[in-house]
Amino acid sequence: MNVYELDRIEHLRDWLALSHQVYQAVENDLGNCNWQPIEHGEVVKFKPNVRPLVSPKSLFFSEQENMFVFDGEKFRETLPEHGPRVIFGVSACDLTAISYQDKHFRKDPYYQARRQQTLLVGIDCTKPCDGGFCRSVDAGPHVKDEIADLILTPMPSIGGENTGWWLICSSDAGRAAVSGMDLRRADSSWSSWREMNRRHTEAEFKSDVHIINGIQRINARAVPDELWERLAHQCISCSGCSQLCPTCSCYATRDVAEDTNMVRQRVWDSCLMVGFQKEASGANPAAEAGRRMYRYWYHKFSEDYVAQMGRYGCVGCGRCESTCPGSVGVHSIMEKISNA
Amino acid sequence: MLDLTPQSIRLVERYEDGTDIDHFTFEPVDKSKGLPEFADPAKVEPGQFFMLSIPGYGEAAFTYAGMPDDQGRFIALIRRIGSLTEALFQMKAGDTLGARGPFGKGWPDLNGNKVLVIAGGCGLAPVAAKIDALIAAGSDPVVYFSARNEAMLVMREERSRWHKQCKVYEAVDDIDSAKGSYMHGRKLPDNLKQIEAEQGKFDHIITCGPEGMMEAVCRIVTEAGHPADHLWLSLERRMHCGVGLCGHCYVANHLVCEDGPTYRWDQLGELVVKERAIKPPAEQVDMAVNAGSCCRG
Numbered sequence: 001m002n003v004y005e006l007d008r009i010e011h012l013r014d015w016l017a018l019s020h021q022v023y024q025a026v027e028n029d030l031g032n033c034n035w036q037p038i039e040h041g042e043v044v045k046f047k048p049n050v051r052p053l054v055s056p057k058s059l060f061f062s063e064q065e066n067m068f069v070f071d072g073e074k075f076r077e078t079l080p081e082h083g084p085r086v087i088f089g090v091s092a093c094d095l096t097a098i099s100y101q102d103k104h105f106r107k108d109p110y111y112q113a114r115r116q117q118t119l120l121v122g123i124d125c126t127k128p129c130d131g132g133f134c135r136s137v138d139a140g141p142h143v144k145d146e147i148a149d150l151i152l153t154p155m156p157s158i159g160g161e162n163t164g165w166w167l168i169c170s171s172d173a174g175r176a177a178v179s180g181m182d183l184r185r186a187d188s189s190w191s192s193w194r195e196m197n198r199r200h201t202e203a204e205f206k207s208d209v210h211i212i213n214g215i216q217r218i219n220a221r222a223v224p225d226e227l228w229e230r231l232a233h234q235c236i237s238c239s240g241c242s243q244l245c246p247t248c249s250c251y252a253t254r255d256v257a258e259d260t261n262m263v264r265q266r267v268w269d270s271c272l273m274v275g276f277q278k279e280a281s282g283a284n285p286a287a288e289a290g291r292r293m294y295r296y297w298y299h300k301f302s303e304d305y306v307a308q309m310g311r312y313g314c315v316g317c318g319r320c321e322s323t324c325p326g327s328v329g330v331h332s333i334m335e336k337i338s339n340a
Numbered sequence: 341m342l343d344l345t346p347q348s349i350r351l352v353e354r355y356e357d358g359t360d361i362d363h364f365t366f367e368p369v370d371k372s373k374g375l376p377e378f379a380d381p382a383k384v385e386p387g388q389f390f391m392l393s394i395p396g397y398g399e400a401a402f403t404y405a406g407m408p409d410d411q412g413r414f415i416a417l418i419r420r421i422g423s424l425t426e427a428l429f430q431m432k433a434g435d436t437l438g439a440r441g442p443f444g445k446g447w448p449d450l451n452g453n454k455v456l457v458i459a460g461g462c463g464l465a466p467v468a469a470k471i472d473a474l475i476a477a478g479s480d481p482v483v484y485f486s487a488r489n490e491a492m493l494v495m496r497e498e499r500s501r502w503h504k505q506c507k508v509y510e511a512v513d514d515i516d517s518a519k520g521s522y523m524h525g526r527k528l529p530d531n532l533k534q535i536e537a538e539q540g541k542f543d544h545i546i547t548c549g550p551e552g553m554m555e556a557v558c559r560i561v562t563e564a565g566h567p568a569d570h571l572w573l574s575l576e577r578r579m580h581c582g583v584g585l586c587g588h589c590y591v592a593n594h595l596v597c598e599d600g601p602t603y604r605w606d607q608l609g610e611l612v613v614k615e616r617a618i619k620p621p622a623e624q625v626d627m628a629v630n631a632g633s634c635c636r637g
């Protein structure tokens with residue numbers, strides 16, 4: 001594996017921006033971070049250890065997109081078109097979610113049109129984020145080699161000051177993207193420093209007893225229906241959790257008129273909505289709110305899905321907890337079901 | 341890579357075939373490059389479905405009520421129930437729509453077995469092509485078909501053909517107002533007993549209809565000693581893609597569009613344990629009530 005030394009992260013970003021459209025999480029006036037394009041030469045500081053409000057999910061699985069047009073006679077597919085892209089500075093939980101989505105959407109032409117043009121630059125977290133529990137679900141805090149093309153990991157700091165970065169080329173595409181860049185080869189000490197850093201960071205995570213217990217209880221099907229029903233009363237069906245959850249992938253379709261054409265669109269949907277499974281006849285297998293709440297968490301934590309997808313559906317980002325206006329985000333739920 | 345874009349099809353013919361139910365024939369508009377898969381008799385299996393697009397109204401799943409012929413013409417039995425089907429019922433021969441498929445797992449190969457097919461209402465559509473296939477294979481299926489009333493005895497033409505080709509039992513719930521002579525639809529357990537008395541035991545049973553009816557059938561026949569792993573049914577769930585992407589059709593960790601819609605009763609039972617997808621069978625077997633509560637009934 002090629003590993004290089006890097007003084008400033010922005011230097012790498014600027015290099016990649018020469019040949020790619022680069023997206024980075026940028027903080028706005030309200031202190032929220034969102035994914036935005038950064039041009040070559042643009043002076044925007046890179047902030048490590050942030051968890052953007054939204055994951056990069058929508059850069060692959062668009063919140064709303066056109067699938068095809070019908071002109072009255074023929075249907076014509078409308079695939080997204082753009083050049084090579086870089087998603088820059090993605091943390092381990094979000095990268096794990098992308099690799100999970102890669103599996104789910106492996107044969108989806110719209111997702112793959114975007115994904116295959118995209119290079120992922122990951123970054124190791126050096127402290128737990130607010131509400132994050134990636135460590136408990138094997139999704140962080142460090143980036144695994146196979147889920148990013150390039151990985152940034154900090155060199156040991158001196159007096160709290162960052163002294164630079166190691167740049168790990170973890171895929172052929174990553175190596176190709178930095179070839180030609182003026183970089184120093186790193187000496188072999190990087191891997192033991194990185195390992196030490198990981199252990200330090202992992203030790204800083206808060207207790208995850210409720211998560212582990214909750215997962216066990218879900219899989220033992222030990223949570224009574226009545227409790228799911230009671231918990232579900234706190235859900236106001238805003239679908240905020242599904243929107244922000246980097247692994248939620250459900251969508252609905254709709255037809256819209258455009259001039260004389262008809263366009264089929266797909267839009268994000270959520271299994272927590274009462275009409276999600278409602279059939280035209282009115283029959284609704286998921287009519288009960290408790291059933292839908294169970295569904296959501298079953299999809300995130302069931303071993304049945306581990307067998308299919310190779311891991312839990314939750315990557316421990318904690319976004320559902322911070323967005324939920326009721327109190328049925330991941331920590332609240334797991335707390336309640338593990339104590340039930 | 342999947343193709344989520346339909347291809348143009350033409351409405352060839354439609355006629356009324358039950359209350360608010362029409363019998364549709366479609367064919368691909370462009371056959372210049374051979375038949376598209378959804379209209380290719382070599383690619384479609386009985387029990388599979390296709391996604392029908394009505395531009396401006398969306399897309400929904402419909403089962404093949406007859407296999408495509410060598411011209412690529414295929415049949416669907418469609419019930420007018422919502423906005424998409426309402427729009428479809430406004431269309432006339434020659435109009436253009438879209439289709440893609442075939443999707444899902446078809447019925448298992450039961451050729452050479454003694455098979456009883458039990459259908460309720462529009463649930464006759466998903467088993468119709470299988471009945472044809474079993475007849476063609478010389479397997480002499482026995483058909484039991486039940487509907488709410490005489491007007492809901494769908495697929496007239498197919499049934500009058502089957503009457504000459506195999507044994508067909510017919511039942512209606514509303515027996516008093518019926519002109520013809522039928523079994524009493526509400527007496528499902530008695531009817532099944534009578535069929536077995538006349539025909540002997542069956543190797544396999546296939547059932548399709550409202551979920552309540554299918555549950556009742558499965559409970560009655562398994563209690564009478566029919567093995568659960570020789571019992572098959574077809575589920576209906578809301579579907580937006582048909583190919584395992586949109587997530588709507590879940591039952592536990594299955595997606596009915598890909599893993600179903602046909603299931604073996606014991607295997608479905610395992611799923612139900614994971615997520616009570618099917619409520620425990622109702623005490624009373626009331627075909628009229630059950631039939632009214634499901635798309636296919």
Ligand SMILES: Cc1cc2nc3c(=O)[nH]c(=O)nc-3n(C[C@H](O)[C@H](O)[C@H](O)COP(=O)(O)OP(=O)(O)OC[C@H]3O[C@@H](n4cnc5c(N)ncnc54)[C@H](O)[C@@H]3O)c2cc1C
Nearest residue numbers: 275280398399400401402403417418419422423424425577
């Ligand atoms: C495998 C399978 C096979 C089937 N085979 C047949 C068959 O052979 N014959 C038959 O008559 N029916 C069949 N059905 C049922 C058929 O798909 C529905 O009846 C169909 O959706 C028709 O209703 P509609 O679209 O007119 O209703 P509408 O409710 O008007 O639906 C219009 C559109 O909106 C969607 N929709 C439905 N409910 C909602 C909601 N609550 N909110 C938002 N959008 C919604 C639908 O998916 C559709 O795209 C089958 C279903 C499945 C899953």
Ligand code: SF4
Nearest residue numbers: 245314315317318320
């Ligand atoms: S369920 Fe919650 S914590 Fe888990 S990945 Fe989704 S948003 Fe993050």
Ligand code: SF4
Nearest residue numbers: 248249250270271299
């Ligand atoms: S089923 Fe629910 S939890 Fe699963 S992806 Fe869809 S919206 Fe998310």
Ligand code: FES
Nearest residue numbers: 581582586587597
């Ligand atoms: S219909 Fe979309 S996943 Fe089954």
